[in-house]
Amino acid sequence: DIQLTQSPSFLSASVGDRVxxxxxASQGISSxxxxxxxxxxxxxxxxxxxxxxLQSGVPSRFSGSGSGTEFTLTISSLQPEDFATxxxxxxxxxxxxxxPGTKVDIK
Amino acid sequence: xxxxxxxxxxxxxxxxxxxxxxxxxxxxxSSSSYYWGxxxxxPGKGLEWIGSIYYSGSTYYNPSLKSRVTISVxxxxxxxxxxxxxxTAADTAVYYCARGSSWSKDAFDIWGQGxxxxxxx
Numbered sequence: 001d002i003q004l005t006q007s008p009s010f011l012s013a014s015v016g017d018r019v020x021x022x023x024x025a026s027q028g029i030s031s032x033x034x035x036x037x038x039x040x041x042x043x044x045x046x047x048x049x050x051x052x053x054l055q056s057g058v059p060s061r062f063s064g065s066g067s068g069t070e071f072t073l074t075i076s077s078l079q080p081e082d083f084a085t086x087x088x089x090x091x092x093x094x095x096x097x098x099x100p101g102t103k104v105d106i107k
Numbered sequence: 108x109x110x111x112x113x114x115x116x117x118x119x120x121x122x123x124x125x126x127x128x129x130x131x132x133x134x135x136x137s138s139s140s141y142y143w144g145x146x147x148x149x150p151g152k153g154l155e156w157i158g159s160i161y162y163s164g165s166t167y168y169n170p171s172l173k174s175r176v177t178i179s180v181x182x183x184x185x186x187x188x189x190x191x192x193x194x195t196a197a198d199t200a201v202y203y204c205a206r207g208s209s210w211s212k213d214a215f216d217i218w219g220q221g222x223x224x225x226x227x228x
Binding site for chain 2: 001031032034036038043044045046049050053055087094095098100
């Protein structure tokens with residue numbers, strides 16, 4: 001089974017900062033990776049699919065890149081509503097595991 | 108606007124079977140462009156994919172839960188369901204149902220609000 005790791009696990013940042021989160025897969029998954037945002041007490045929300053395609057309605061400050069085993073989610077200018085936990089998920093094969101998450105907190 | 112809503116008991120006794128239903132509204136569950144899944148999240152922890160079911164009836168389960176999980180679809184009611192047998196306290200979690208879409212390369216693009224299930228006697 002494919003395993004996903006995320007780094008960092010926790011990130012403290014300020015409004016306006018550029019933030020980058022990395023997701024690594026234990027084996028190549030082409031571009032079959034999605035990113036989700038989850039706020040406390042809420043369901044996850046799809047941000048990016050196919051590694052770099054922005055889901056409809058998601059602000060353009062979010063972007064994704066990568067292929068194979070290494071992927072990044074970048075927030076170009078962190079906004080107050082972006083403080084949340086971010087998860088990656090591989091969609092190349094079953095089981096469709098999620099990464100452990102990266103919590104982005106206010107500095 | 109398609110919406111998903113989980114329903115079922117909020118409290119299940121150890122060794123019993125957890126049963127949840129996800130009702131799909133605002134669209135049909137019978138489309139080859141979509142599939143349906145269950146994901147859970149223990150308190151304070153990350154997301155765990157439980158399993159998925161396709162229009163064809165094909166199912167895929169998390170190997171760690173496979174011996175205890177059954178996912179099924181009732182097209183007449185526009186619902187899909189999760190059954191998890193022999194539950195323990197470790198199965199206490201918020202359970203989400205979600206839609207996977209070929210348009211988003213299989214990512215879960217629509218989620219239910221989640222339902223908390225506690226396993227306790």
